[in-house]
Amino acid sequence: MAPVLIDYPGVSVVMPILNEERHLAAAVRRILDQEYSGDLQVIMAVGPSHDRTEAIAAELAAADDRLQVVRNPTGRTPSGLNLAIAAAEHDIVVRVDGHGELTAGYIKRAVELLDETGAANVGGVMDAQGRTPLEEAVAYAYTSRLGLGGSKFHLEDSPAGPADTVYLGVFRKQALLAVGGFDESMHRAQDWELNYQLRKAGELIWFSPDLKVTYRPRSSYRALAAQYLQTGRWRREVVRRHPDTAGLRYLAPPLTVLGIGVGTAGGVVGLLTDKLILKLGWLAPLGYALLIMVGTLAARDLSPQARLRLPLVLAVMHLTWGTGFLLGLDHRPASSRGGPDMTS
Numbered sequence: 001m002a003p004v005l006i007d008y009p010g011v012s013v014v015m016p017i018l019n020e021e022r023h024l025a026a027a028v029r030r031i032l033d034q035e036y037s038g039d040l041q042v043i044m045a046v047g048p049s050h051d052r053t054e055a056i057a058a059e060l061a062a063a064d065d066r067l068q069v070v071r072n073p074t075g076r077t078p079s080g081l082n083l084a085i086a087a088a089e090h091d092i093v094v095r096v097d098g099h100g101e102l103t104a105g106y107i108k109r110a111v112e113l114l115d116e117t118g119a120a121n122v123g124g125v126m127d128a129q130g131r132t133p134l135e136e137a138v139a140y141a142y143t144s145r146l147g148l149g150g151s152k153f154h155l156e157d158s159p160a161g162p163a164d165t166v167y168l169g170v171f172r173k174q175a176l177l178a179v180g181g182f183d184e185s186m187h188r189a190q191d192w193e194l195n196y197q198l199r200k201a202g203e204l205i206w207f208s209p210d211l212k213v214t215y216r217p218r219s220s221y222r223a224l225a226a227q228y229l230q231t232g233r234w235r236r237e238v239v240r241r242h243p244d245t246a247g248l249r250y251l252a253p254p255l256t257v258l259g260i261g262v263g264t265a266g267g268v269v270g271l272l273t274d275k276l277i278l279k280l281g282w283l284a285p286l287g288y289a290l291l292i293m294v295g296t297l298a299a300r301d302l303s304p305q306a307r308l309r310l311p312l313v314l315a316v317m318h319l320t321w322g323t324g325f326l327l328g329l330d331h332r333p334a335s336s337r338g339g340p341d342m343t344s
Helices: 022-030 053-061 077-086 104-118 134-143 171-178 190-200 221-241 246-272 276-297 305-325
Strands: 013-018 040-046 067-071 092-097 100-102 121-128 169-172 204-214
Touching: 013 022, 013 077, 013 100, 013 104, 013 134, 013 171, 013 221, 022 040, 040 077, 067 077, 077 171, 077 190, 092 100, 092 104, 092 134, 092 171, 104 204, 121 134, 134 305, 169 171, 169 190, 169 204, 171 276, 190 204, 190 221, 221 246, 221 305, 246 276, 276 305
Parallel strands: 013 040, 013 092, 040 067, 121 204
Antiparallel strands: 092 169, 100 204, 121 169
């Protein structure tokens, strides 16, 4: 067993913030409540928001000298992260999002794991928690194997060990700088891409269920659809850049969309032409609907109101993700690692 640290090093918490009026104060409060014995610096990289996010961030920074605000003119996550990392005073960087809430002891345990494992990045469970019935259904879908539960960080019972990627992450700053920071051309999936580069450089990424971050999911079907459409498009970009990452789990949603589309079209033509072989195309959408209903019936821990919403939540996630993957990006951005101050 590795020795317990006696003197805990300083850490810099980096937060890319955009339109987080609803959650920002709670996210910052959970950081300050960590009771971490080392020095703590919190850097909020605030983008041009449409709500009171910028004012809230300024108020929080004015009330506590451990907090500071840096401007992120693009509002994009990777550029905000790079700006915050450039302003980080400490050798350990903790990533927290504006709608995430650290659980008690998160930073302390993460620092211990960096010391114990020698990893460049450690992370844990994305503990999705909803407040409304719809958010509750979305949170369940995140942790369900029928939803997003294929990744270690979505499941509390995943064992500790090396991982391809982890949720958010606690990094050694020098390892981040060595690979050029976050790729600013990756507007989404930049965390996965960064961990890919770290692993390619011979670094270790470590998952531990000891680390949990409470995640607040989208609160409307429209917001959920927009999120997953963009996630699918950027996952296609990841696969385009790194073809070796095209696993079955990532290909399942686009194959589902294609199967339902082709099957439905064949079924319609079969009805018009009275050809049995084409009518069998209806088995594709009907089979998908049956799978969704079986998955919903297995969701025994949900409230009745959330369970009613779960079939549509799963369908929105699968079909928008798959459609986004098939569409891809309107353009193919070139790799752009780091920002102007990443070497400082």
